[in-house]
Amino acid sequence: MALLAAVPAEAAVSRACRVPDVYLTFNSDLPRTTRLIDRAASVRVLVIGPQMDRHVLPPKKLSKLTQELEARLPGTRFSIVEENVVSGLAREDFDRIREAVNRVQPDLLIWQVGTGDAMAGTSDSSFADALDDAADWVREQDIDLILVDPPFLPNVRHESRYGRIVQQIDSLSDKESLNVLRQYGATTYLFASPQSGARGDEGRLCLPELLAEAILRASLRDLK
Amino acid sequence: MQDGTRTVSVDFWRGFALLTIFINHVPGHALGGWTFRNFGFSDAAELFVLLAGVSAAFAYMRGFEPGARLRVTARIVLRAFQLYSGQLALLMVAAAVVGGFALWTGDERILQALHLDLLMQWPMQALVGAAMLTYQPAYLNILPLYVAILLMAPVLIAAIRANIAFGLALSGGLYLLTQLYALALPVWPSSGTWFFNPFAWQFLFACGLAIGRMMDTAQPAPGHRILDVVVGLYLTASLIWAVLGFPVHLDLSPLPAFLWEFDKTNLSLPRLAHVLALAYAVSRLPLENILRASRSAQPLIVMGRHALPVFCVGTILSFAAQMARLTYDGSVAFDLFIAGVGITVQWLLAWALEWHRSGLKAVARQRAQTA
Numbered sequence: 001m002a003l004l005a006a007v008p009a010e011a012a013v014s015r016a017c018r019v020p021d022v023y024l025t026f027n028s029d030l031p032r033t034t035r036l037i038d039r040a041a042s043v044r045v046l047v048i049g050p051q052m053d054r055h056v057l058p059p060k061k062l063s064k065l066t067q068e069l070e071a072r073l074p075g076t077r078f079s080i081v082e083e084n085v086v087s088g089l090a091r092e093d094f095d096r097i098r099e100a101v102n103r104v105q106p107d108l109l110i111w112q113v114g115t116g117d118a119m120a121g122t123s124d125s126s127f128a129d130a131l132d133d134a135a136d137w138v139r140e141q142d143i144d145l146i147l148v149d150p151p152f153l154p155n156v157r158h159e160s161r162y163g164r165i166v167q168q169i170d171s172l173s174d175k176e177s178l179n180v181l182r183q184y185g186a187t188t189y190l191f192a193s194p195q196s197g198a199r200g201d202e203g204r205l206c207l208p209e210l211l212a213e214a215i216l217r218a219s220l221r222d223l224k
Numbered sequence: 225m226q227d228g229t230r231t232v233s234v235d236f237w238r239g240f241a242l243l244t245i246f247i248n249h250v251p252g253h254a255l256g257g258w259t260f261r262n263f264g265f266s267d268a269a270e271l272f273v274l275l276a277g278v279s280a281a282f283a284y285m286r287g288f289e290p291g292a293r294l295r296v297t298a299r300i301v302l303r304a305f306q307l308y309s310g311q312l313a314l315l316m317v318a319a320a321v322v323g324g325f326a327l328w329t330g331d332e333r334i335l336q337a338l339h340l341d342l343l344m345q346w347p348m349q350a351l352v353g354a355a356m357l358t359y360q361p362a363y364l365n366i367l368p369l370y371v372a373i374l375l376m377a378p379v380l381i382a383a384i385r386a387n388i389a390f391g392l393a394l395s396g397g398l399y400l401l402t403q404l405y406a407l408a409l410p411v412w413p414s415s416g417t418w419f420f421n422p423f424a425w426q427f428l429f430a431c432g433l434a435i436g437r438m439m440d441t442a443q444p445a446p447g448h449r450i451l452d453v454v455v456g457l458y459l460t461a462s463l464i465w466a467v468l469g470f471p472v473h474l475d476l477s478p479l480p481a482f483l484w485e486f487d488k489t490n491l492s493l494p495r496l497a498h499v500l501a502l503a504y505a506v507s508r509l510p511l512e513n514i515l516r517a518s519r520s521a522q523p524l525i526v527m528g529r530h531a532l533p534v535f536c537v538g539t540i541l542s543f544a545a546q547m548a549r550l551t552y553d554g555s556v557a558f559d560l561f562i563a564g565v566g567i568t569v570q571w572l573l574a575w576a577l578e579w580h581r582s583g584l585k586a587v588a589r590q591r592a593q594t595a
Contacts, residue, residue: 050336051336051341051342051345051414081416082416084339084414084415085362095486095487100416115334116251119337120546133473150333153331154330155330156329156330157329158329
């Protein structure tokens with residue numbers, strides 16, 4: 001409790017990545033992560049999906065997400081394991097997630113989901129069922145879950161494919177109280193915002209910062 | 225175009241596996257719901273590796289005798305190098321196809337989804353990783369597995385040639401160690417492990433070697449009524465389980481997860497047992513003569529005979545098909561069109577290669593007669 005109480009109520013998000021609070025607020029708590037943060041224990045994070053960093057040499061890499069989290073929560077050590085998946089389809093990712101969870105034993109799972117299904121044109125019901133199954137399984141393992149939907153890109157003819165998948169993630173998240181980092185909404189905002197320094201695809205580079213900020217806010221909220 | 229001494233059923237099933245991989249590598253394709261992975265625990269990757277073992281037994285095992293082992297090992301390494309070159313070429317062309325589409329549409333997300341974005345982010349690291357086979361973008365992970373297995377093959381071949389049970393025990397021991405101690409090869413410059421763990425999958429290859437050895441030495445295929453019943457029950461149960469969409473996520477802890485999970489990376493036991501059960505069931509059918517007599521089976525047989533080039537071209541076509549489906553918002557008719565074009569191109573390639581090979585053989589025969 002003492003550690004979290006010492007954290008500023010709202011750590012700053014850089015100007016280039018600043019988005020409305022709605023994009024930084026989860027539907028539910030992160031009980032396991034909060035407990036570990038409060039005890040100043042280390043938190044093991046499994047990230048499923050594309051690399052979040054860019055232009056960072058792998059051998060020297062301290063991932064941007066680690067930096068952002070440890071800047072906000074200086075008393076906690078975050079150990080981050082990133083796993084690429086093959087197809088990016090929720091149904092097939094789930095198989096890989098089970099194997100990776102058994103191997104890594106994470107406290108928090110961050111799953112970038114939706115791009116593969118948008119490309120494949122997976123039906124709404126099939127995508128929602130796969131996501132629901134996976135979320136149930138992760139919950140049964142007592143692991144906190146954060147979904148990250150795809151980023152927005154302007155002037156793409158087939159953008160509606162991504163929009164449809166994002167809608168599916170949103171509606172399932174509302175129904176099942178899943179935590180979603182709404183990257184699509186955030187990057188849409190950043191693209192449209194005149195003061196934003198992170199336009200278009202560059203908005204994706206804000207993801208580690210937005211994630212860290214949302215995790216911090218969820219942890220603070222849990223303790224209030 | 226048919227070699228009288230060659231076992232055509234191996235080529236047929238390899239051709240079948242190649243076409244199945246082509247369809248499975250176009251996620252969301254209308255025919256994707258009808259490939260055999262939807263009706264059991266294993267899929268075309270297992271079939272492909274098992275048949276690779278059978279073919280390797282035909283190609284290398286008989287000649288792997290004292291005095292010739294070094295030469296046969298060199299042939300195996302040379303084959304592994306061909307596959308390695310194929311992997312590098314595939315990576316380059318796949319990056320060109322997907323990268324070209326990303327440039328055209330402005331949609332960089334597809335590069336991220338297929339892990340080709342690393343070529344932009346860390347080009348030098350990606351090139352080094354590609355050369356070391358540790359950089360494996362999506363759908364480009366089968367050939368690295370095959371290269372790694374071929375490099376282990378001389379030991380497996382020597383052991384199985386000495387005694388099939390000994391060879392399988394040796395390979396099975398490595399499989400067990402892999403499952404219990406999480407042996408794995410890392411990927412780089414991204415993080416994680418190889419999608420197909422060669423230390424686990426080598427056991428399936430060894431099973432293929434054993435089957436090939438038995439066929440090559442005309443040993444009778446194992447067959448027993450009790451085994452027939454057990455295999456039938458297992459295939460039926462897996463069919464029901466898969467058709468129901470794996471309705472329950474079994475957790476039989478503290479038993480090791482490989483005994484009850486369906487993990488593809490480490491070839492869990494249910495998947496391994498399923499492909500072996502399928503092989504056993506097929507071995508009980510008189511397929512060889514039927515396939516030899518059937519004209520309609522010839523396209524698959526010819527494709528299976530030229531597996532590497534057909535696989536490489538099929539992989540590129542599957543990337544192109546993924547991009548085309550995004551642009552034209554794939555309907556069933558469009559999916560069928562894509563499948564038709566892809567299969568025809570692969571068949572024509574195999575036919576051309578077979579035609580070229582028959583021509584070379586005819587010339588060699590003529591020269592021999594003249595001499």
